[in-house]
Amino acid sequence: MSQKPPTPAVDTALAIAAQHGNRPDALLEMLHEIQHRLGFVPDAVIAPLAQTLNRSRAEVFGVISFYHDFRRQPAGRHVVKVCRAEACQARGARATEARLEQRLKIRTGETAPDGSVTLEAVYCLGLCAIGPNLMVDGRLHARAEGKRLENLLAEITS
Numbered sequence: 001m002s003q004k005p006p007t008p009a010v011d012t013a014l015a016i017a018a019q020h021g022n023r024p025d026a027l028l029e030m031l032h033e034i035q036h037r038l039g040f041v042p043d044a045v046i047a048p049l050a051q052t053l054n055r056s057r058a059e060v061f062g063v064i065s066f067y068h069d070f071r072r073q074p075a076g077r078h079v080v081k082v083c084r085a086e087a088c089q090a091r092g093a094r095a096t097e098a099r100l101e102q103r104l105k106i107r108t109g110e111t112a113p114d115g116s117v118t119l120e121a122v123y124c125l126g127l128c129a130i131g132p133n134l135m136v137d138g139r140l141h142a143r144a145e146g147k148r149l150e151n152l153l154a155e156i157t158s
Contacts, residue, residue, distance in 0.1 A: 006048070007044055009038055009042045009044055009045055010044055010045055010048050012034065012037055012038060012045075013030070013034050013045035013048065013049050014048060014049070014052060016030050016033045016034055016037070017030055017049060017052050017053065022052050022053060023053075024053045024054065024055055027049075027053060027055070027060065027063055028063065028067075030049070031063065031064060031067075031070055035069075035070060035071065039071075039074050039075065040070075040071040040072060040073055040074050040075065041064050041070050041071065041072060042072070043072060046060050046061055046064070068120075068122070073111065074111075074115070075111060075118040076111045076112055076115050076116050076117040076118040077115060077116055077117065078116065078117040078118070078136065078137055078156040079117070079118045079120065079135075079136070079137060079138075080100060080104075080117060080118070080119050080120070080134060080135070080136050080156065081120045081121070081122045081125070081134065081135040081136075082096060082097045082100060082108065082119065082120070082121060082122070082132070082133075082134055082144075083122055083123070083124060083125045083127075083131060083132060083133040083134070084097070084121045084122065084123055085123050085124040085125075085128065085131075087124075087128035087129070087131055088125075088128070088131035088132045088133055089132075090131075091131035091132050092131070092132050092145055093131060093132035093133075095132075095145070096132040096134070096144055096145050096149060097121075099145075099149060100119055100149075100153070101119065103153050103157070104117055104119055104153075104157070106119055107119070108120065108121050109121065116156075116157070117156055117157075122135070125140060126140075127140060127142045130142040130143055131143070131144075132144050132145055134149075134152065136152055136155075136156065137156075
C-alpha cells in the first residue's frame with residue numbers, strides 16, 4: 001500500500017515537531033506554532049503528528065478540540081470574539097451577540113462564506129465590570145453595544 005505524499009501543512013507540522021525534539025510533552029507548543037504558521041491546525045496533520053509523537057490520533061485531536069483557541073479551519077480576515085461569561089451576560093451580551101449574528105449574517109462559531117469575518121464565543125475577556133465585551137482582531141472593546149457596537153461593525157464590514 002502506498003502512502004500519500006506529504007502536504008506542505010504536514011511538512012510544516014513535522015518540521016515543528018522535529019524542532020521540539022519530537023517530544024510528546026511539547027504537543028501544546030507544537031500546535032500553537034502550527035496554528036501561528038498556517039492560521040489553523042488542519043486535520044491532515046493529526047495522524048502524522050500523532051505517529052511522530054507516538055500518540056494516538058484521538059489524543060492529538062482531543063487536545064486540539066479541548067482548547068478553544070485552536071481552530072481546525074481558517075479564520076476570516078476579522079475575528080470577533082464575544083464574551084459569554086455571566087458578568088457580560090448580565091450587562092447585555094446576549095443582545096450584543098444576537099446583533100452581531102444579525103448584521104454579520106452568520107451564527108456564533110461560523111465564518112462568513114466570503115471569508116470576511118469569524119464570530120466566536122469566549123468565556124471571559126477580563127473586563128467584567130464594563131461589559132458586554134468583545135475582542136476584535138486581538139483588540140479588546142468594552143461596553144460593546146449601541147453606537148459603539150455599530151461603529152465596530154462598520155469597521156469590519158467595510
